[in-house]
Amino acid sequence: MTVLYNRVALVGLGLIASSMAHAMRRGGLAGEIVGTARSAETRKVAAELGFCDRIVPTAAEAVDGADLVVLAVPVGAMGTIAEEIGPHLAPGATLTDVGSVKRAVVDAVAPHVPEGVTFIPGHPLAGTEHSGPASGFAELFENRWCLLLPPEDADPAKVDRLAALWRAMGSNVDFMDIERHDLVLAVTSHAPHLIAYTMVGVADDLRRVTDQEVIKYSAAGFRDFTRIAASDPTMWRDVFLNNKDATLEILGRFTEELFALQRAIRTGDGDLLFDYFTRTRAIRRSIVEAGQDTAAPDFGRVGTKR
Amino acid sequence: MTVLYNRVALVGLGLIASSMAHAMRRGGLAGEIVGTARSAETRKVAAELGFCDRIVPTAAEAVDGADLVVLAVPVGAMGTIAEEIGPHLAPGATLTDVGSVKRAVVDAVAPHVPEGVTFIPGHPLAGTEHSGPASGFAELFENRWCLLLPPEDADPAKVDRLAALWRAMGSNVDFMDIERHDLVLAVTSHAPHLIAYTMVGVADDLRRVTDQEVIKYSAAGFRDFTRIAASDPTMWRDVFLNNKDATLEILGRFTEELFALQRAIRTGDGDLLFDYFTRTRAIRRSIVEAGQDTAAPDFGRVGTKR
Numbered sequence: 001m002t003v004l005y006n007r008v009a010l011v012g013l014g015l016i017a018s019s020m021a022h023a024m025r026r027g028g029l030a031g032e033i034v035g036t037a038r039s040a041e042t043r044k045v046a047a048e049l050g051f052c053d054r055i056v057p058t059a060a061e062a063v064d065g066a067d068l069v070v071l072a073v074p075v076g077a078m079g080t081i082a083e084e085i086g087p088h089l090a091p092g093a094t095l096t097d098v099g100s101v102k103r104a105v106v107d108a109v110a111p112h113v114p115e116g117v118t119f120i121p122g123h124p125l126a127g128t129e130h131s132g133p134a135s136g137f138a139e140l141f142e143n144r145w146c147l148l149l150p151p152e153d154a155d156p157a158k159v160d161r162l163a164a165l166w167r168a169m170g171s172n173v174d175f176m177d178i179e180r181h182d183l184v185l186a187v188t189s190h191a192p193h194l195i196a197y198t199m200v201g202v203a204d205d206l207r208r209v210t211d212q213e214v215i216k217y218s219a220a221g222f223r224d225f226t227r228i229a230a231s232d233p234t235m236w237r238d239v240f241l242n243n244k245d246a247t248l249e250i251l252g253r254f255t256e257e258l259f260a261l262q263r264a265i266r267t268g269d270g271d272l273l274f275d276y277f278t279r280t281r282a283i284r285r286s287i288v289e290a291g292q293d294t295a296a297p298d299f300g301r302v303g304t305k306r
Numbered sequence: 307m308t309v310l311y312n313r314v315a316l317v318g319l320g321l322i323a324s325s326m327a328h329a330m331r332r333g334g335l336a337g338e339i340v341g342t343a344r345s346a347e348t349r350k351v352a353a354e355l356g357f358c359d360r361i362v363p364t365a366a367e368a369v370d371g372a373d374l375v376v377l378a379v380p381v382g383a384m385g386t387i388a389e390e391i392g393p394h395l396a397p398g399a400t401l402t403d404v405g406s407v408k409r410a411v412v413d414a415v416a417p418h419v420p421e422g423v424t425f426i427p428g429h430p431l432a433g434t435e436h437s438g439p440a441s442g443f444a445e446l447f448e449n450r451w452c453l454l455l456p457p458e459d460a461d462p463a464k465v466d467r468l469a470a471l472w473r474a475m476g477s478n479v480d481f482m483d484i485e486r487h488d489l490v491l492a493v494t495s496h497a498p499h500l501i502a503y504t505m506v507g508v509a510d511d512l513r514r515v516t517d518q519e520v521i522k523y524s525a526a527g528f529r530d531f532t533r534i535a536a537s538d539p540t541m542w543r544d545v546f547l548n549n550k551d552a553t554l555e556i557l558g559r560f561t562e563e564l565f566a567l568q569r570a571i572r573t574g575d576g577d578l579l580f581d582y583f584t585r586t587r588a589i590r591r592s593i594v595e596a597g598q599d600t601a602a603p604d605f606g607r608v609g610t611k612r
Contacts, residue, residue, distance in 0.1 A: 076576075129590065129603065130603050135603070137603075145522060174522075183515060187528070188519075188526045189523075190527075194564075194567060195501060197582060197586050199498055201567075201585065202559050203493050203494070204585060204589055205563070206559065209489060209493045213493075213494075214493060214494055216480075216598065217431055217453075218494055218593045218599070219598050220406075220491060220494045220495035221496075221498040221499050222493070223598060223599045224502075224530050224533065224534055225498055225530075226589055226593055226599070227605065228530055229586040229587070229589070229590060230586070230587045233580050233583035236579070237583065241571065241579070248568060248571060248572060251564065255564065257507055257508050257511070258500075258557070258561065261500060261507075262500075265546045265553060266554060268547055270547055273546060277503055277537075277539035280507055280535040281535070283509070283517070283536075284533060284536035286517070286521045287521050287529050290522060292522065293532070293533070293607070294607050297434030297435065297436050297441070297443075298435070298533075300606070301599070301600050301605050
């Protein structure tokens with residue numbers, strides 16, 4: 001139990017921030033945790049759950065005297081918040097964020113960071129389909145990667161301390177370049193999310209198949225898509241709008257490939273399909289071997305009784 | 307414990323057939339279970355695992371004297387098997403199958419069904435990403451739907467008995483028309499599988515992002531796709547080739563919709579994206595409420611430690 005920061009300010013109290021609070025509490029990593037959220041309802045729920053030491057009504061109050069400030073709001077709100085808290089950040093403080101897009105966040109936040117404050121963008125690759133202050137839990141970051149993207153001139157001691165916090169919360173820490181981050185995440189996260197949203201939307205919209213049929217018979221594959229497509233709408237709207245180029249590039253490649261497979265189906269090219277499906281199976285194996293998913297069949301789902 | 311069939315012949319010994327054997331054993335539903343598979347290796351593994359009472363080398367031998375014959379081979383192999391066993395089917399026997407496509411199976415199998423044998427096509431909507439005789443387990447069908455598609459003139463007593471077997475193995479049973487089945491499954495299963503295969507293939511193929519990055523950072527969404535894309539290549543090749551029209555129709559709708567969302571991203575139409583993502587979230591809720599998936603975050607995944 002090492003206190004890494006005397007006062008941590010969480011701006012935004014959704015899944016990520018509440019999970020951080022639980023994990024910091026568990027590890028005794030923060031002297032005090034102060035939380036704030038724009039919505040009074042969110043603040044009320046968070047206060048009731050008690051994962052922060054104090055809940056305050058404004059971001060400016062929250063960051064007062066904090067040696068670590070975490071921006072945990074949708075990507076599109078980061079700039080406004082940064083502008084609001086900039087004048088109130090304590091000299092020597094570290095500012096970080098947990099946004100899923102990095103170029104847009106850095107461009108929006110950096111101009112408001114005062115001299116003497118170190119901004120270290122971050123992105124924990126962890127989450128569930130649930131959102132809000134009641135959805136957090138201390139184990140969310142266990143064995144998940146947290147990417148940190150410090151500017152070249154960042155104080156190494158401050159970077160080490162933030163990395164130590166993430167490790168103490170259970171994460172593995174990697175460092176990455178901003179542009180690379182946005183491209184890699186477009187592949188591993190943003191494009192898959194848009195595709196899942198699309199497939200679920202199509203199923204809902206098709207007049208030839210009823211919603212009830214789609215829901216009843218979803219276990220045949222479709223339901224895996226619906227989990228991803230249940231993710232927070234505000235967060236994901238902002239991700240797509242703020243990682244436009246990389247997402248559209250990957251979707252372009254996806255469409256090209258989908259057309260090739262559709263053509264193979266149409267022309268009856270079984271060998272192409274078989275080889276393709278054999279190759280994708282190997283990737284799954286690598287992910288399980290890398291400890292990033294369970295080998296248990298069906299994700300080891302439990303509790304799906306009627 | 308009611309014996310529903312005196313001798314059940316399982317032709318094919320993969321995930322579905324081996325799970326049926328385990329479930330029939332558990333419930334004491336079959337007097338004797340006889341299994342066969344084309345591959346000597348599969349027969350050997352199945353014999354070692356011992357979930358059948360007898361393993362025989364040919365389908366003709368397997369069906370001899372059986373009052374229930376289950377075709378559990380890839381859809382593309384159904385016709386050949388039916389031709390082989392036709393002359394050996396016992397008068398009064400029930401023949402069923404577990405293929406994911408129904409029109410093509412009925413067209414391939416029905417001509418070989420002799421007078422006095424009742425063919426009742428079936429499709430248990432259950433499975434995992436694993437395949438082969440060692441992947442089966444008795445609980446696979448619990449609370450999953452099994453669709454039966456009896457011809458109009460089928461003996462109701464025989465249909466009832468097959469439905470009773472599936473219920474006794476844990477399934478809920480529904481009856482459906484062949485063409486409707488192939489359309490509904492194109493939405494809930496076939497199109498989602500092809501899309502998952504495509505996304506995983508794109509990620510593997512992209513030269514701008516390394517395989518290692520894709521694997522390490524897969525937890526951000528991509529890994530859900532890889533589970534589906536790890537499904538048996540032979541089975542899925544045959545599904546797509548044999549449900550061509552419905553699958554291509556749904557993929558066409560999917561592409562149309564994907565283009566609309568891509569356009570919304572490009573033009574910055576946040577409202578459209580937000581509304582779309584809110585709608586898809588509701589579908590997830592319905593699936594959980596219908597008992598077809600767990601409400602636990604991240605599918606309640608466990609065991610993904612390094």
